[in-house]
Every structure is written in C-alpha cells, then in structure tokens.
Amino acid sequence: MSKNMLIGQSGGPTVAINASLAGAIKRAMKCEQIGEIYGTLNGLEGVLKQNIIDLRKDLRSVEDFQMLQATPAMALGSCRYKLPEAPDEVYKQILETFHHYGIGYFFYIGGNDSMDTVKKLSAYFTSLGEDIKCVGIPKTIDNDLPCTDHTPGFGSAAKYIATSVAEIACDSAVYDVSSVTIVEIMGRNAGWLTAASALARRGDCTAPHLIYLPEVVFDPEAFLQKLQELGKTVKNIIVAVSEGVRLANGEYVASSQSGLTDAFGHRYLAGVGKYLEDLVRERLGCKVRAVELNVLQRSASHLYSGTDIKEANRIGAEAVQYAVNGKTGVMAICKRLSNHPYLIAYDCAEIGQVANLEKKVPVEWIAANGCDITDDLLEYLRPLVLGEAKEFVSDGIPVYFSFDKTPVTIG
Amino acid sequence: MSKNMLIGQSGGPTVAINASLAGAIKRAMKCEQIGEIYGTLNGLEGVLKQNIIDLRKDLRSVEDFQMLQATPAMALGSCRYKLPEAPDEVYKQILETFHHYGIGYFFYIGGNDSMDTVKKLSAYFTSLGEDIKCVGIPKTIDNDLPCTDHTPGFGSAAKYIATSVAEIACDSAVYDVSSVTIVEIMGRNAGWLTAASALARRGDCTAPHLIYLPEVVFDPEAFLQKLQELGKTVKNIIVAVSEGVRLANGEYVASSQSGLTDAFGHRYLAGVGKYLEDLVRERLGCKVRAVELNVLQRSASHLYSGTDIKEANRIGAEAVQYAVNGKTGVMAICKRLSNHPYLIAYDCAEIGQVANLEKKVPVEWIAANGCDITDDLLEYLRPLVLGEAKEFVSDGIPVYFSFDKTPVTIG
Numbered sequence: 134m135s136k137n138m139l140i141g142q143s144g145g146p147t148v149a150i151n152a153s154l155a156g157a158i159k160r161a162m163k164c165e166q167i168g169e170i171y172g173t174l175n176g177l178e179g180v181l182k183q184n185i186i187d188l189r190k191d192l193r194s195v196e197d198f199q200m201l202q203a204t205p206a207m208a209l210g211s212c213r214y215k216l217p218e219a220p221d222e223v224y225k226q227i228l229e230t231f232h233h234y235g236i237g238y239f240f241y242i243g244g245n246d247s248m249d250t251v252k253k254l255s256a257y258f259t260s261l262g263e264d265i266k267c268v269g270i271p272k273t274i275d276n277d278l279p280c281t282d283h284t285p286g287f288g289s290a291a292k293y294i295a296t297s298v299a300e301i302a303c304d305s306a307v308y309d310v311s312s313v314t315i316v317e318i319m320g321r322n323a324g325w326l327t328a329a330s331a332l333a334r335r336g337d338c339t340a341p342h343l344i345y346l347p348e349v350v351f352d353p354e355a356f357l358q359k360l361q362e363l364g365k366t367v368k369n370i371i372v373a374v375s376e377g378v379r380l381a382n383g384e385y386v387a388s389s390q391s392g393l394t395d396a397f398g399h400r401y402l403a404g405v406g407k408y409l410e411d412l413v414r415e416r417l418g419c420k421v422r423a424v425e426l427n428v429l430q431r432s433a434s435h436l437y438s439g440t441d442i443k444e445a446n447r448i449g450a451e452a453v454q455y456a457v458n459g460k461t462g463v464m465a466i467c468k469r470l471s472n473h474p475y476l477i478a479y480d481c482a483e484i485g486q487v488a489n490l491e492k493k494v495p496v497e498w499i500a501a502n503g504c505d506i507t508d509d510l511l512e513y514l515r516p517l518v519l520g521e522a523k524e525f526v527s528d529g530i531p532v533y534f535s536f537d538k539t540p541v542t543i544g
Numbered sequence: 545m546s547k548n549m550l551i552g553q554s555g556g557p558t559v560a561i562n563a564s565l566a567g568a569i570k571r572a573m574k575c576e577q578i579g580e581i582y583g584t585l586n587g588l589e590g591v592l593k594q595n596i597i598d599l600r601k602d603l604r605s606v607e608d609f610q611m612l613q614a615t616p617a618m619a620l621g622s623c624r625y626k627l628p629e630a631p632d633e634v635y636k637q638i639l640e641t642f643h644h645y646g647i648g649y650f651f652y653i654g655g656n657d658s659m660d661t662v663k664k665l666s667a668y669f670t671s672l673g674e675d676i677k678c679v680g681i682p683k684t685i686d687n688d689l690p691c692t693d694h695t696p697g698f699g700s701a702a703k704y705i706a707t708s709v710a711e712i713a714c715d716s717a718v719y720d721v722s723s724v725t726i727v728e729i730m731g732r733n734a735g736w737l738t739a740a741s742a743l744a745r746r747g748d749c750t751a752p753h754l755i756y757l758p759e760v761v762f763d764p765e766a767f768l769q770k771l772q773e774l775g776k777t778v779k780n781i782i783v784a785v786s787e788g789v790r791l792a793n794g795e796y797v798a799s800s801q802s803g804l805t806d807a808f809g810h811r812y813l814a815g816v817g818k819y820l821e822d823l824v825r826e827r828l829g830c831k832v833r834a835v836e837l838n839v840l841q842r843s844a845s846h847l848y849s850g851t852d853i854k855e856a857n858r859i860g861a862e863a864v865q866y867a868v869n870g871k872t873g874v875m876a877i878c879k880r881l882s883n884h885p886y887l888i889a890y891d892c893a894e895i896g897q898v899a900n901l902e903k904k905v906p907v908e909w910i911a912a913n914g915c916d917i918t919d920d921l922l923e924y925l926r927p928l929v930l931g932e933a934k935e936f937v938s939d940g941i942p943v944y945f946s947f948d949k950t951p952v953t954i955g
Contacts, residue, residue, distance in 0.1 A: 145718075146714070146715050146718050174720075175719065175720045178720055204714065205711050205714045205715065206714040206715050206717065206718050207718045210717070210718055210719070210720060211718040211719055212719065212720065213719070292940055292941070295941050296846055296941060296942055297840055297844070299941060299942055299944070300616050300840060300843040300844055300845060300846070300942075301839060301840065301843065303557070303615065303616045303617040303843055303845075303944060304557050304616065304617050304839045304842065304843035305839075306617065306621070307556075307557050307617050307618045307621055307622040308586065308621070308622055308623065308624070309585075309586040309589055309621060309623065332940075332941050333941065335938060335939075335941055335942075335943050336943045336944060336946070337944070337946045338944070422839075424838045424839060424840070425836065425838070427835045427836070428712060428715045428716075428833075428835060429708055429711060429712065429835070431715065432711040432712065432714055432715035433708070433711055434711060434714075435707055435711070435847060436846060436847075438940060440940075515939060515940075518939070518940035518941065519939065519940040520940065521937060521940075526932060527746060528746075528926060528929070528930065529703055529743075529849060529851075529926075529929035529930040529931065529932075530703070530706050530707060530710065530743050530744065530746055530929065531707055531710055531711075531746075532746050532747045533710070533714060533747060533748070533749070535747070535748045
C-alpha cells in the first residue's frame with residue numbers, strides 16, 4: 134500500500150535547492166510506494182500551520198520541471214525553525230499532522246540546521262514505532278556539510294563568485310593607477326566560497342592576488358605588509374576575503390565587538406570589506422574599493438553551474454529512492470570517484486554524522502603563506518562550476534516558476 | 545592617399561565599449577582611406593606618453609573580434625584626463641604625436657567628458673587647418689548623453705540590474721517574515737539605470753515596489769510612510785534607489801554633508817542603501833537589508849544585452865564611416881524609428897550639442913507619485929535588454945581578450 138510524501142525546504146536560499154525539489158518530485162511520481170506528493174510551505178512552519186500544498190498540480194510538463202529547477206531561492210519558502218532537544222508537544226503536533234495527511238516519507242532539503250530536524254524527527258518516529266521515513270537532502274552554498282564530497286548550491290555560488298571576481302578584475306584595471314579592490318564573500322566559518330574566487334585565474338587574469346579564508350587567523354598588519362610587497366609587481370590588486378575572518382583573539386574582524394575603530398574612534402559596524410577598505414585608505418593611502426557580493430552569490434540563477442543543477446536534481450531523486458528502500462535518519466550524499474574524468478557516486482550517510490557539524494577547508498588545502506589556496510583545492514573546485522545555465526528568459530529578463538500556494542484540505 | 549587612424553577609450557568601464565572598438569576596427573580595415581590602425585592606451589594619457597599600439601596585430605580572426613566584444617571594461621584602458629579650455633602646450637604635443645604617427649582619423653569612445661576632448665581637439669585641428677577628423681563614439685552605462693536615443697553600455701547594465709532585482713526579490717521572499725530590501729543602483733544625476741529595475745516585473749514578480757530616481761527630491765519621511773502603507777499589502781518590499789538621490793536642500797542623501805546622522809550622532813559616510821537600511825531599521829523596526837550592485841552593473845559581461853553589443857559594434861563602425869566621409873567634431877548617435885518593431889537609424893550630431901551636457905529622465909516618464917516610472921518609459925527600455933550573451937567560457941569561467949601592450953615605434 135502506498136503512503137504519501139511530504140517535502141520541505143529550510144535554511145538559506147540557493148540557486149540549486151529547487152532542482153533537488155524537482156528531482157525528488159519526479160522520482161516520487163515514478164514510485165508506486167508513494168501516493169500523494171505534498172510540499173510544506175516554509176519548512177516545519179508549514180507543518181505546524183498545515184500550510185501544505187499539492188505539488189503535482191502545477192508540474193504538468195517537462196518544461197515546468199525545467200523552469201522550477203532554474204528558479205532561485207525556495208519555491209516552497211523556508212524557515213529557521215529549530216526543534217527542542219527532547220520530544221514535546223510540537224513533536225506530537227507534527228506526528229498528528231503527518232497522520233492526518235497520511236505521510237510515510239518526509240524529505241527536508243537544507244544545511245546543518247535542517248539536518249538536525251531530520252535527525253530529531255527520525256529518532257522520534259522510530260522510538261514510537263512509526264513507519265515514517267525521514268531523509269535529508271543536502272543544500273548549502275557554504276559547502277560545509279560533512280560526509281558529502283560537496284553540497285548542491287555550492288557549485289553555482291562558486292561560479293558566480295569566480296565570474297564576478299574576473300569581471301571586477303577587468304573593471305579595476307582600466308585606469309593607469311595602482312589600486313586595491315577588496316571582494317567580500319559569504320561563508321562565516323568555512324572558506325569554500327572564498328576559495329572558489331581562485332577559479333577566476335584564467336588567461337591573463339591573475340586575480341585574486343590574496344585569498345583570506347576564515348580558517349586562518351587574520352592579522353591586519355600582516356595584510357597591509359602583504360599589500361605593500363605585492364604592490365611592487367601587481368598594479369591592481371584584488372583581495373578575496375571571507376565575511377567571517379577573525380582576529381587572533383577569535384573575534385570577527387568586522388564585528389562591533391572587535392575593538393577596531395575608525396578614524397573617529399567609532400566601533401565598526403559594517404562588513405569586513407568596508408572595514409579593510411578604510412584601513413587600506415588610511416594606512417596605505419592608495420586607491421581602494423570594497424565590493425560585497427551580497428545575496429546575489431546565492432540567488433543568481435542566471436549564472437548557475439550546469440553540473441550543480443544536474444547533481445542537485447539527482448541527489449533529490451536518490452533521497453526518494455533511499456526512503457522507498459526503507460532508509461530513515463540518513464542524508465543523501467555524493468562521493469567523488471575521480472577528478473579526470475570527473476565522476477561521482479551517490480550514497481547516504483547516517484544523519485548523526487552530519488547534523489550540526491561543519492566541514493571546513495582542510496589545512497593542507499590552504500597555502501603555507503595563509504593567503505592563498507593549493508592546487509589540490511583548485512582541482513577539487515574545477516569540475517563543480519562546469520556547464521552553463523539554461524534559464525527561462527522572456528523579453529531578455531528571466532521568468533521563474535511558482536507554485537499555487539493554496540493548501541490542500543484532507544477529509 | 546591613406547592616413548592612419550587612432551582610437552582610444554575614456555571614462556568609466558562598460559560591457560559594451562569593446563564592442564564599439566571592435567566595430568570601428570573592423571570597418572576601418574575595409575576603408576582604403578585608412579592605413580594603419582592604432583590604439584592609444586589609457587586614452588589621452590597614451591597619446592601624451594606615446595603608448596600607442598598596433599590594433600591589427602592581435603585581431604586575426606572572426607573569433608578574436610567576437611571575444612574582444614564580449615570582454616568587459618576597456619581593452620585599451622581608460623583615463624579621466626581633461627584638456628585645458630584654451631589650446632596650450634598639451635594640445636601642441638598631441639598634434640605633434642598625431643603628425644609623428646600620421647594620424648588623419650581620431651576616435652574617442654566615452655561619455656560626456658570624453659566628448660569634451662573630441663570637441664576641443666576637433667576645434668583645435670580645424671583652427672590650424674589640420675586635416676585630422678575627430679569623431680566621438682558614445683558609451684556610458686548612465687544613458688545620459690543628449691542627442692542619441694540611448695548609449696551603448698546602458699542596455700547591458702539595465703539587463704544586469706533588472707535580472708539582479710528579480711533574483712534579489714526571490715531571495716527576499718523565502719522566510720515567512722515581512723522585510724524591506726533596498727537595492728542601490730548607479731547613476732548619480734540621471735535615473736535611467738534605476739528606472740531599468742522596473743523590467744524585473746514579470747510573471748509573479750512585482751518588484752521593485754518603489755523606485756527613487758535622482759530627478760525627484762527624496763523625502764526620508766515620505767519614504768518611511770510609503771513603506772508603512774505598502775507593508776499592508778506587500779510582504780517583501782523591494783526598493784530601487786539611485787545612489788544620487790538628494791534631499792530638498794540639494795544635498796546627497798548619503799553624503800557626509802547631508803547633516804543626517806546615525807544613532808550615535810555620527811555623520812553618514814556610507815552609500816544611500818546603507819543609510820536607508822539603518823533608517824528603516826531604527827524607525828520601522830522591521831527586517832531590512834541593503835544590496836549595493838556596485839561595479840558589477842557596469843562590468844558583468846556574462847549578462848550583456850545582445851542588442852546593446854550589436855548596436856555598440858555598429859555605432860563604432862558608423863563613426864569610422866562619418867570620419868572617412870569627411871565629418872569632424874561630431875558624435876555618432878542612434879535615433880529610434882519605432883518601438884514595435886524596434887527600429888533604429890544611425891546618424892551623427894554636432895559635438896557641441898553633446899559635450900558636457902546631461903540627459904536626465906524626463907518628468908513625463910516619472911510616475912505622479914514620484915516613486916515609480918510610467919509605461920512609456922518601460923516601452924522605451926524593453927527593447928534595449930533583448931538578446932542573450934554569447935560569452936567565451938572555458939571550464940565554466942569566462943575568458944577575455946587582451947591586446948599585446950607593446951607600443952609601436954615609428955621611423
């Protein structure tokens with residue numbers, strides 16, 4: 134007898150999260166074990182409010198699926214809801230809702246925090262003897278989930294970052310004047326995204342010239358000295374810096390708590406890019422500008438990586454297969470078999486090995502000087518940005534997929 | 545007898561300026577009146593330093609031309625050099641250099657300031673009876689040059705802005721929380737670029753909900769009131785604001801001179817987006833974020849408008865033709881013949897009607913409420929962003945054209 138499936142999205146937006154949704158729905162449509170295919174709006178919040186929609190209704194053609202997977206951010210909306218440690222009334226309410234909708238398969242697409250939800254719900258259902266399979270589908274631009282070679286969403290963000298840094302490098306070099314351009318990149322604790330800026334180095338482009346990951350303690354004085362050294366040979370220096378770089382005392386460089394002050398003695402409240410811009414201007418007196426890539430690095434679907442979207446789609450499908458095969462309390466993952474040719478295989482990992490844990494850039498992939506990455510990391514990154522976007526454009530501007538958000542009513 | 549040609553680029557970067565360069569060179573190669581084809585590095589600075597290169601050398605195939613025109617910023621570099629009002633030693637030096645290199649045709653690709661150079665040099669040469677034709681080729685993302693329907697570079701920037709606003713709108717709507725997102729857009733005195741954000745309104749996308757052009761006095765209190773009204777019906781408000789909006793007293797909203805202070809009584813030094821973000825947070829207490837599109841709006845060649853690149857190429861070619869036909873002291877322009885179908889014709893305008901003058905968004909194209917644009921302006925904008933980029937990508941990351949910068953030596 135078939136059971137219904139429920140899928141939700143959680144955490145921060147990415148370009149690839151809807152591709153995993155599309156992949157999961159498509160595979161589910163082919164599974165005789167799965168009856169209705171429901172989506173919860175704004176993740177767990179939708180479960181608690183019974184904002185649950187029928188996902189088949191709006192997906193009637195191959196084109197609908199393709200458009201969904203080229204749409205940025207979350208077609209189902211997101212939340213940052215954290216379940217309490219011990220089962221309580223909320224858990225009970227979730228179980229009742231699952232019973233009400235006949236849910237036997239639950240999928241949650243998200244990052245570290247979302248996997249915490251999968252972990253808690255699967256343990257809860259198992260402890261009660263409930264036959265509800267819970268499977269996590271990884272998604273985060275930060276690429277900081279353990280067990281999986283990389284996470285859907287990262288490759289597209291990496292491509293956006295490298296492309297933008299290459300364009301910024303062209304932009305910075307037009308005048309016959311020395312300059313420093315600081316590009317602030319997301320990734321508070323893990324430097325994968327900042328490292329991806331190194332992919333901009335192609336042909337005549339030598340940018341970025343300095344790369345500062347949050348894994349390495351940031352020393353403002355050493356940074357200024359490095360700029361002065363580099364300035365002897367490089368006219369237009371491009372610096373890629375993670376928003377999360379910290380001082381030796383463990384505080385964020387850009388934090389209001391850092392103790393660093395501007396010329397007026399005011400504490401810094403802006404981002405690290407702006408802070409370093411002012412520092413360089415004041416101390417070195419050269420032309421300097423900060424560029425914050427901001428939310429576009431996670432939502433610029435017009436520049437998605439074809440590889441990323443294909444893999445995100447597949448990992449969503451695989452997750453459905455694991456659940457149907459009886460797995461619960463796991464997250465779908467990918468393993469890299471080789472770089473040349475680029476080959477990956479899909480598998481799943483125990484959710485306890487993933488939830489709430491972070492995978493940082495390993496020390497051996499960071500250059501000895503602390504402000505660059507190694508060739509091994511470049512090799513790791515290269516295949517993830519391959520393949521160009523096939524977006525849906527009408528009159529020159531992208532158009533996106535959206536679901537009818539009318540909740541289904543049961544019984 | 546043929547004479548040599550010299551071409552230079554000046555002012556701020558755009559995505560389309562190399563397309564005009566490519567178009568001019570290609571046409572010049574077919575003109576028997578033109579001998580050598582030289583480029584000056586960093587505009588007038590290259591003339592003064594005799595940093596002049598042979599442009600034919602590196603352009604040997606159709607692919608070379610295509611790659612050049614898909615490369616952002618300036619392949620020849622730029623400058624912000626302003627000639628003195630009255631001819632002096634610098635003018636003399638320029639003339640001597642032109643004689644030395646046998647220049648009979650001079651082309652300068654740029655905006656208002658660059659056209660000032662064309663005006664002064666053409667008048668100087670004419671006054672001396674020198675047979676050196678000087679023709680301007682328009683280029684500016686700001687679209688603020690008079691006489692021409694629009695300027696090369698604007699359509700691509702408009703496409704980048706509209707696409708980014710659409711993506712930011714998706715990104716802003718993922719959580720079940722009301723929010724305000726402020727997108728700061730270039731264009732200090734003319735609101736064309738900020739107006740282009742309205743092209744994001746397609747399908748379910750209603751963003752941007754408020755559009756503030758520099759042509760309209762900005763009233764912070766009216767802005768806050770507008771947000772409160774809108775908040776009753778729109779959950780995630782997107783505001784497009786020009787970096788150049790000014791208060792009733794004529795001062796920039798974001799200026800350190802504006803008298804506006806933060807919570808600590810400090811004068812504001814950051815951009816208008818950041819200022820409005822803090823204002824909204826303090827006064828309305830809602831979730832708010834500012835995104836500055838920054839230099840990418842003028843250098844994101846991966847998202848260029850096909851129409852823009854085609855027209856930029858053509859206007860470069862037309863400029864060469866005007867010079868060869870004997871024109872001097874003119875700028876190549878385009879005139880719009882119709883919107884449906886979109887048809888333009890090329891012509892030239894007296895340089896005195898262009899140099900140092902600015903074309904702002906006409907009052908009749910601004911909505912009566914002062915924070916939106918009219919359908920007529922949308923009609924004007926629509927054709928300019930049509931056509932997708934055909935960039936040169938290798939391993940998923942763009943590669944750019946660059947000239948060998950070794951100066952030619954004469955005699």
